[in-house]
Amino acid sequence: MDFKKRLKAAVHYTVGCLCEEVASDKEVQLSRQTIAAISEVTFRQCESFAKDLEMFARHAKRSTINTEDVKLLARRSNSLLKYITEKSEEFNVERKTKKKKKLEDENKDSLEPAEAGGVGSEN
């Protein structure tokens, strides 16, 4: 239970920071109750998200939460879904290039162990 409180406090702090940013950006004032309400809602929503993600993962007969699960979660909001999909694609591309590089490195390693080691250390 202590964890929960601390977690809540952390969320509240983060929400407060974000709200301040937005407030200064839009030049509006946000009262403390508003921030508290937002943080409470965020916390509960995170709980719900977590449960949903776990459900989705279990539904797909996996034990790990995947990006697919996250996308499924975010499908309601179109913009959010788009954003997440783009990010995930970026991430995938990044991973792919990384993998490719790694493969090449490994190939070089097999052929030229010394150079591969050097290349590997570079990477």
Added chain:
Amino acid sequence: MADGDISDNEPTTRTLLRRVLDTEAPRTPRRRQSTRAGVQRTPLGTPFSMRLRSQTKTTAGRQPHRARSIGRLAHIQTRGQLKEQTPRTLLENILLTAPESSMVMPESAVKPVPAPQVVQVVQFSRRESSPGSLELQLPELNAPTTLAPGRLTSGRRKKRLRLSEFQQGMDQELPLSQGPVTEPPGNTGASSLSSSLNLTFATPLLPQSVQRPGLARRPPTRRAVDVGIFLQDLQDTSVATAFPGDRTPVATLPTDTVLEDTQPFSQPLIGRSPSVHHSLPYPSLSAERTVSRRTRSSGPGLQNNSPGKPAQLLAGKAEEVDALAMRFPNTSSGTSGVDGLEPLLGGVGEEVEERMEESMSLSEVKEATGAQASARAEEPEAHTEVAEAEGSWGAIEEKELEGSSGDKDTEGRTARPELASSTPEFPRARQLEFLEPAPPTSTAVGLFRQQVIPAPSLSSEPLEPLSARLPTRLQTAGPRLRQDPYKMGLSHYAKLFSFYAKMPMEKKALEMVEKCLDKYFQRLCDDLDVFAAHAGRKTVRLEDLELLMRRQGLVTDRVSLHVLVEQHLPLEYRQLLIPCAFSGNTVFPAQ
């Protein structure tokens, strides 16, 4: 004489009978203690005692001692049949069966007492001839209480038995048979007992026919009932329950409701009652639809089925009638497993059933070049029923319609049963909200809901073809098809909504409700589709639905799907989802 004795503080025929019993030399064991002594009508003999018995029945209250009366009645019947019918036994029977409560209408009770006994003698001789006390008591079952003595019998009878042509036939018979006999003796007596014992007898026709020994035993009038007239009559009955036994069928009512489905009510909003009745026509309309569909599919004429229907329909509400009516076409046509399984499957499905029927009817309609007019009427109605069910079904139905081809219909049919079977709890929770308060008789509704849903029977195949088609269907949607039946379904839901609102609603409000329902159902089906795809499947399954319900909050960590199924589904559906002791049993003798 009798009048003088009636001047007591409890001037009922019961007291009179008691006096008779007291004064009479007891030949049989008496059950009731007589309160007063007095020789009243002993010399009159059997006819008089029988009349008194009817009077006492009238005077007695109905509800409180009904159970006792029923129990005693059984005993009395046996006793009556065993011994000769002496005045004493008859009076005892009266006292045993009739509760002690004071009379509803003392005047009327008093009135018949001094009524011409001569006439009674003559009339009761008729009754005497009828075998056993059972028949003697039963004819009075239908005698009314509340109306004037002159019209007691016919009015009550009509009020209760007006729901089918069969019953109307009985109504016509009853006044003939019972009018001269029951009215003079005391309709109040007959009616009270009738009301108290009404529940025990399911076949009031029998005594009536027996009651007229002079005439041959008339079989129940089974005319070739046109389903349209039949259902019109149902609606007429439900809508005009206050009207005295008037049999004018509202010829256009069902068709109006079907064809002009976009209007909230075919009749102006008069408050709750029309909406109540309006909700009733749907079962009847669906019955009509089902029936006509079966006619198409199975081939046998509706006329063949409909006479069977009235036979089954007894004093009951419209839903009951519908239920039975739908059952009979099912059992009689019995062309497919659909029909066979239908009687097994209960409840939830009136929507599912309609849905299945719609799919089938739609397929048939689309395929067949000569779509019958009833089919036309059915389509929109069918789709109202379609939308009735949960959104998933509705959306899939709609997509099904859009596809509109014979094979697809078959697939849709299979798909729907899968959905239907897999989502019984889903609609059930809603349906309970929708339908529980609506029907005047919960039992009737239960009957109606048990009509059967062809869904599981059609197939337990996975919904693969349907799910696979769903995305394509959306693009290939025939807009007209989507609009018409789909909107009909939504409008039906909107009407339900307005009914439960208990206050008149604007048309715009109803349209908004329709819009929201549309979006809701769309989303529901999309979610199911996505969930299935998420699991790498092309078929929507139970797990997908459970996930959906979990997201909706219907299924929680505390309340599992199992619990919901047990809570809301009738046994027929429950046994499909949850193996229970009942499932897989066969009942002997087969009924």
